[in-house]
Amino acid sequence: MTPDTPLLHVEGLQTAFHTEDGAWLAVDGVELTVRRGEILGLVGESGSGKSVTGFSLLGLIDPPGEVIAGRVLFQGRDLRALDEEGMRALRGDRIAMIFQDPLMTLNPVLKVGEQMMEAILTHHPRTPRRQARQRCVEALAQVGIPAPESRLDQYPHEFSGGMRQRVAIAIAMLNQPDLIIADEPTTALDVTIQAQILYQMQTLCREHQTAMIWITHDLGVIAELADQVAVMYAGRIVEHGPVAEVLARPVHPYTRGLLDSMPGATVPGQRLQQIDGMAPTLTGREAGCTFRPRCPRASERCGQSAPEIRRHGRQDYRCFHPLINEAS
Numbered sequence: 001m002t003p004d005t006p007l008l009h010v011e012g013l014q015t016a017f018h019t020e021d022g023a024w025l026a027v028d029g030v031e032l033t034v035r036r037g038e039i040l041g042l043v044g045e046s047g048s049g050k051s052v053t054g055f056s057l058l059g060l061i062d063p064p065g066e067v068i069a070g071r072v073l074f075q076g077r078d079l080r081a082l083d084e085e086g087m088r089a090l091r092g093d094r095i096a097m098i099f100q101d102p103l104m105t106l107n108p109v110l111k112v113g114e115q116m117m118e119a120i121l122t123h124h125p126r127t128p129r130r131q132a133r134q135r136c137v138e139a140l141a142q143v144g145i146p147a148p149e150s151r152l153d154q155y156p157h158e159f160s161g162g163m164r165q166r167v168a169i170a171i172a173m174l175n176q177p178d179l180i181i182a183d184e185p186t187t188a189l190d191v192t193i194q195a196q197i198l199y200q201m202q203t204l205c206r207e208h209q210t211a212m213i214w215i216t217h218d219l220g221v222i223a224e225l226a227d228q229v230a231v232m233y234a235g236r237i238v239e240h241g242p243v244a245e246v247l248a249r250p251v252h253p254y255t256r257g258l259l260d261s262m263p264g265a266t267v268p269g270q271r272l273q274q275i276d277g278m279a280p281t282l283t284g285r286e287a288g289c290t291f292r293p294r295c296p297r298a299s300e301r302c303g304q305s306a307p308e309i310r311r312h313g314r315q316d317y318r319c320f321h322p323l324i325n326e327a328s
Ligand SMILES: Nc1ncnc2c1ncn2[C@@H]1O[C@H](COP(=O)(O)OP(=O)(O)OP(=O)(O)O)[C@@H](O)[C@H]1O
Pocket: 017, 024, 026, 044, 045, 046, 047, 048, 049, 050, 051, 052, 053, 065, 217, 282
């Protein structure tokens, strides 16, 4: 690994769900790069493959799903080559995940403090208990939980929804991971609490040089929080680049369509709206660009083959007729 090696580099990731009608490609050739301390926003319509991408990176796809191709290079090491034990050693330590529902992280029958201690001691068994407990108190304080010491002795049901999500975030941060994958962790919360949590996450990531993939429907959250954005459509990343550039001058017609369909798109709190037309079903996929049936710029060429990744400035995109020199 050299100093230039990205923290995470994903190439050609494909995840299929096997059904009676054949294999569905929920993730179809995803490419992503995340550098140390960087926040990447992953945005796209419902069903575009965001969560399946997150789970695939962490080796959490269960049958009938299967990661069938690609490389997931974490600090230069291919995670797909690791066995389950190797992945378990990384998950919750170097890579953490935060889910939309905090109860996917929290065990309802264990006190919050016991769960937090376990998260530390599983990965770092030699840590003295007193030091681990102190770390738990600090982690709860960092996410804005008042009286953290006494909260450690409570059960998850004694916390409000927003507080539970803060606890899940605190657990994710406990071992100071290098990467957090957060799947819509604030979507269910009210806007004020969401803003507080976003700010806290951003601060924690900056302090610890933690990188993050933030999965969301909300372009406004991406505008506030992320450094880079990847726009996903039908299992592929169709545009990827610095947030300010992609949101101000998108080059892919799908990104342009998303921004045009909602005038206040970059204000947090608005969920992504569908633009005209339907996303393709993954089984009945035809040759050519998957966005073609909905694309105002489609040509005959777009029906013949799928566009490969191209680069314009610092933006990567998949399109034969990008909005270059005409984007506003
Ligand atoms: N266990 C499963 N079995 C079969 N298909 C699945 C399974 N999980 C996900 N899929 C399919 O994979 C595709 C991508 O789903 P995914 O959950 O990643 O979408 P998403 O972008 O996260 O959407 P949302 O914004 O609604 O959370 C969808 O078509 C979904 O139906």
